[in-house]
Amino acid sequence: MWRSAAAVRALRGGGAGGAGAPRAASGAAAARLRQRLENELEDIRGAGTWKSERVIASRQGPHLRLAGGGGGIINFCANNYLGLSSHPEVIRAAVEALEKFGAGLSSVRFICGTQSIHKDLEEKIARFHQREDAILYASCFDANAGIFEALLTPEDAVLSDELNHASIIDGIRLCKANKYRYKHMDMQDLEAKLQEAQKYRLRLVATDGAFSMDGDIAPLREICQLAQKYDALVFIDECHATGFLGPNGRGTDELLGVMDKVTIINSTLGKALGGAAGGYTTGPKPLIDLLRQRSRPYLFSNSLPPAVVGCASKALDLLMESNAIAQSMAAKTQRFRSKMTAAGFTISGKDHPICPVMLGDARLASVMAEDMLNRGIYVIGFSYPVVPKGKARIRVQISAVHSDEDIDCCVDAFTEVGRKHGALR
Numbered sequence: 001m002w003r004s005a006a007a008v009r010a011l012r013g014g015g016a017g018g019a020g021a022p023r024a025a026s027g028a029a030a031a032r033l034r035q036r037l038e039n040e041l042e043d044i045r046g047a048g049t050w051k052s053e054r055v056i057a058s059r060q061g062p063h064l065r066l067a068g069g070g071g072g073i074i075n076f077c078a079n080n081y082l083g084l085s086s087h088p089e090v091i092r093a094a095v096e097a098l099e100k101f102g103a104g105l106s107s108v109r110f111i112c113g114t115q116s117i118h119k120d121l122e123e124k125i126a127r128f129h130q131r132e133d134a135i136l137y138a139s140c141f142d143a144n145a146g147i148f149e150a151l152l153t154p155e156d157a158v159l160s161d162e163l164n165h166a167s168i169i170d171g172i173r174l175c176k177a178n179k180y181r182y183k184h185m186d187m188q189d190l191e192a193k194l195q196e197a198q199k200y201r202l203r204l205v206a207t208d209g210a211f212s213m214d215g216d217i218a219p220l221r222e223i224c225q226l227a228q229k230y231d232a233l234v235f236i237d238e239c240h241a242t243g244f245l246g247p248n249g250r251g252t253d254e255l256l257g258v259m260d261k262v263t264i265i266n267s268t269l270g271k272a273l274g275g276a277a278g279g280y281t282t283g284p285k286p287l288i289d290l291l292r293q294r295s296r297p298y299l300f301s302n303s304l305p306p307a308v309v310g311c312a313s314k315a316l317d318l319l320m321e322s323n324a325i326a327q328s329m330a331a332k333t334q335r336f337r338s339k340m341t342a343a344g345f346t347i348s349g350k351d352h353p354i355c356p357v358m359l360g361d362a363r364l365a366s367v368m369a370e371d372m373l374n375r376g377i378y379v380i381g382f383s384y385p386v387v388p389k390g391k392a393r394i395r396v397q398i399s400a401v402h403s404d405e406d407i408d409c410c411v412d413a414f415t416e417v418g419r420k421h422g423a424l425r
Contacts, residue, residue, distance in 0.1 A: 048363040049383045060085040062401045074406050075378045076396045081244045082325050083401030085275035090311045097310025105303040113303035121313045133288035138301045140239050140268040140279030144171040146295035152177035157197035161207045187222045194230040203232035209252030210240040213387050215349020224261035235264040243272025249326035274315035276308045328400045339411045344424045353398040365392040368417050375413040
């Protein structure tokens with residue numbers, strides 16, 4: 001039978017009153033480690049790059065309530081591009097999956113961790129992207145960690161944009177292929193690297209479809225032309241494109257008309273598609289079959305929980321039923337970008353709902369973000385090591401559920417704060 005909470009606490013040594021005091025490891029080695037870590041943390045604080053975690057006490061959405069009673073906050077830094085994280089139908093689908101299929105599988109997929117809903121979602125993802133098959137992961141970070149090692153050998157080469165996401169960089173580090181890094185979106189440099197890589201069996205060009213820190217979109221037409229010229233394959237990470245770029249929200253390959261020229265897509269369920277968790281690879285069926293046999297993050301990680309599968313599946317249903325939500329993003333993005341530019345700010349990227357407000361100085365980005373919160377606007381400053389030194393910024397993200405009034409309030413707050421701190425003249 002289930003034990004009471006008090007009995008469990010007693011077994012853990014905490015008694016009826018709760019857990020005991022935290023214990024620190026003893027010994028000279030532990031003391032040296034603690035001192036080294038504290039020095040490193042102090043250096044981070046001193047550099048102005050400390051990242052605090054604000055605690056939210058409400059659902060994710062355009063308006064938030066922070067722990068401690070901070071209500072009426074307009075949120076401009078979530079990846080909730082389509083506003084589906086708290087959509088009633090998405091929540092209902094998650095609850096129904098939880099009740100029907102349980103909290104989790106307590107297993108990896110190939111042992112006893114595959115339910116019908118996992119297979120249904122994989123089929124739906126492949127159909128949405130118009131690919132042969134798909135495979136689910138706990139996150140897109142795991143999908144990126146799992147694909148390069150399984151696919152590439154020392155006989156192959158991978159060519160990666162220098163500003164690719166950290167998960168792509170880490171995934172490439174794990175493989176034994178010959179590695180090339182080309183300058184950001186520089187097709188002349190990519191071509192030179194492809195020429196160098198002609199001696200290898202297989203060449204894979206890896207790029208983000210949309211770059212999350214800069215809001216710019218990879219020149220996929222030109223990349224695919226070079227790939228065809230030099231007999232290479234194209235891989236794209238679509239985490240910041242799936243659901244809202246392209247006429248039907250299929251991503252940058254649809255936006256730029258190269259769906260038939262991109263071989264492999266990795267993306268996430270944790271942003272536009274419900275915002276819970278999970279990632280996937282979609283592409284040729286033999287590749288997906290190989291990943292099920294060889295991809296370590298897939299083989300050694302628990303299956304996605306049913307509630308996560310349920311909400312992602314419903315999000316895809318909503319998206320495939322109508323592209324109206326995805327299409328509403330363009331006008332709202334343009335409204336923010338044009339008003340901020342008119343106010344005198346420099347906004348990186350083009351036509352993407354990621355709108356980085358470029359400031360340069362890390363302290364300025366951090367202080368302005370705090371001042372924005374005092375004015376009811378939730379944004380976050382980004383600085384090294386998340387972005388290069390000297391390229392600090394406040395990243396604003398537009399959502400389909402932001403109103404015009406929300407956007408105008410954000411611009412007004414930026415203008416006021418920018419003038420206060422000397423970012424605007």
